[in-house]
Amino acid sequence: MRIELERRPGHSALFSVLSPFIALGLTVVAGAIMFTALDKNPIDALYSFFIEPLTEVWSLHELAIKAAPLILIAVGLSVCFRSNNWNIGAEGQFIIGGVTGSILPIMVHQWDSWLVLPVMLIMGMIGGAAYAAIPALLKTRFNTNEILSSLMLVYVAQLFLDWIVRGPWRNPEGFNFPESREFDVEAILPELLPASGRADLGIIFAVVATLLTWFMMRYMLRGFEVSVLGQSARAGRFAGFSANKMVFFAFLFSGALAGLAGISEVSGSIEQLQPVISPGYGFTAIIVAFLGRLNPLGIFAAGLILALTYLGGEAAQISIGLPDKIARVFQGLLLFFVLACDTLIHYRVRLKFVAHAEPAGEGA
Amino acid sequence: MANHEPGHSDCLLEVRGLTKVFGELRANDHIDLEIKSSEIHALLGENGAGKSTLVKMLFGSLEPTSGQIFWKGNPVTISSPGQARGYGIGMVFQHFSLFEALTVAENIALSMDDDVSIENISEQAAVLSREYGLPLDPHAHVADLSVGERQRIEIVRTLLQNPELIILDEPTSVLTPQEADRLFETLEKIRSEGRSVLYISHRLEEVQRICDRATVLRHGKLTGDCDPREETPASLARMMVGSEVKSVSNTGGSVTDQVLIETRKLSAPARTPFAVALKDIDLTVRGGEVIGIAGVAGNGQSELFDVLSGEELVDKSDDIRICGKDAGRLGISARRLLGAGFVPEERHGHAAVSSMTLSENMVLARHRSDAAEFLTGGPLKIIRHDVVRKASERIIKEMDVRMSGEDPDASSLSGGNLQKFIVGRELDRKPSVMVVNQPTWGVDAGAASRIRQALIDLANSGSAVVVISQDLDEIFEVATSIAVINEGRLSAAEPSENMTLERIGLLMGGIHGEDAPAADTHLEAAHAH
Structure with a gap:
């Protein structure tokens, strides 16, 4: 007996749309089984994991705070991945964006002006883009594998942040804690609805980036160029598109969005630099990008769902006493089911029972 | 078609009522086929007639919906290529299944069921390739080989498995007449050893020359089963396409004085250690002229195409002139703006992106030349999908591109239909210079004559056309005039009425002198024509 994946002649448009929801349903079912196996009431556990964070306004704000950087980074990465450039270093670009964006409020904190915030955001984007330009340059100039170089630069960025926060940028009034000066009010990203929760402008940036990227990929020649070069460099050259310029475009674009996410996180929710500013957003965003099937609108939804698993993990810890690693389990389940659903929409599984008739006559 | 009992003793392979249904489409509808021992059996049909489907079922890569295959009189189920090989069926595919990063010998080793050392295989391959006149370096990397050389690997690799039935899919399309003759000798040798060959081809003369029987398919149905020697090319063609193939007419427009594309002492170094360097290429094409560049695969054709199209730039700007302007340092988009159109050899992944729709593939080649029409929004460059779709519908109509559904993906079209679209995409712009590489490789007879006629018509309307072809x-x-490319050198173009097959054969072998001493050895094969 063998198992075969047979390509379906056509695939159902309805199921293509439903696929993520089916995957979500299957994740919930698998989660229920898991909770039962752990001797927890599955209904209660699922409720506190998936529903509770959505029932209170303040936690919806938390959801937006977690989702914003994931979406910003993942939208940038989608353009990169679509063009067949594998930027795995968004985490590093996020950190460097946070650092370069903080130059102003830390080094010239005396400057009080409404201009501080916009300049910070722009400097964050420039920092992230410049940091992403390193693997792009190495790839175009020396044919270096960008997966390795961008990934390794993450660790460089993390150590650089750690050093600068403990060293030159340590808060002079901070009792030797490894933290930077706290940002002045001009340097803090405003909250959307301060009355009800902490959510800041970051989620607005995410919405804008999603829509603009979606528009670019769907309607603009630039988006077309990204897809062509991603699928066939040779066809791209025939079209007159430059593969090297695309490497830079893709890296600078995703780096700038990761940098923006970084400075938004620092300026919006942390309000100073600390030795660690990201709970792995740059890596989780890779899952978000693929869950959203590299489509900006899909990524927006996927970003909200992954943010929910983070919150659910925290909630599970508090209300049912399970470790927050449970969030990782759910992320993995979700990824698995989405990929499985997508595959089964395009292929059907067939079990074949072959009676092994030996070839007649002498074989080769 | 005699309706005798299946399982005849003299039949090596017999097929009864074989049917394959894909969704709505009946790709094969009750096909019967009998291949006797020591027989070269032709399978004729246009692209999309169902030949590939039939062959895939015989080779175990597709499962029949219904029908029965008999091997030496016994009903069999062939469920994998491995099993087919086990029975003694070997196959040379039209689309090669080779790993580019591996060497010739390594590729051959991968297809062998037994564990044999690479050195052993290299040796055997070298012996076989010498014996059958298919020169091949076992240590060369496949990535560096031309289409023709890659096909030789496939042939040698199949022969190495010592099969009783060899299926050959369009084997001669990349060979010179001399090489084809040598292949025919090989096939006759195979037949004399008691083996059989299933020979898929569009070339009617070839089929008449070497095949004992012919089975003809049209639209998935059996339309003929005959002895090709008792038929005329016209009657065979009728079975194939249902009506007479329109032969290409060349009324011959007048050649103008205006030189539209010109290269002077154009040289380009080899980009990889295995690519061919171009040496002192002089090419002058006037309006109204069609220059044919013949040559065996891998002698610099794709390199020449790349420098003419601007996908590779040359050092000196005036080495290439298009429509009177220096173009050596201009990229492909700029050359298109000068009025040039290009059709590369490879359809999938070069001339077109397979997973994109036809209208998207319109944008691929014409986003710059037709920017005013196709794009809007100034610097935002927003693609006007409705305009593009109309333009692509115009081409589909003009070139009679057959396809399923509205604006389908390029991958869903048959080779011939996609090629008609790709050629039509350029013709639609009425280019003053057109450079095409292997315009009808793997294309069925109907589409090929359509494409050739279109190229002639373009020249007659005053454009300069360069056709690089192994056919x-x-x-x-x-x-209207012919030059031959050999090892990166181009012979002087001569009017085609002065050219003979023999002379081209000599030039292909690199003999440029008028009275070449080594002519005899090359000539003997060409005489057979």
């Missing part, structure tokens, strides 16, 4: 029939059909 000599094609060259003679379309070209």
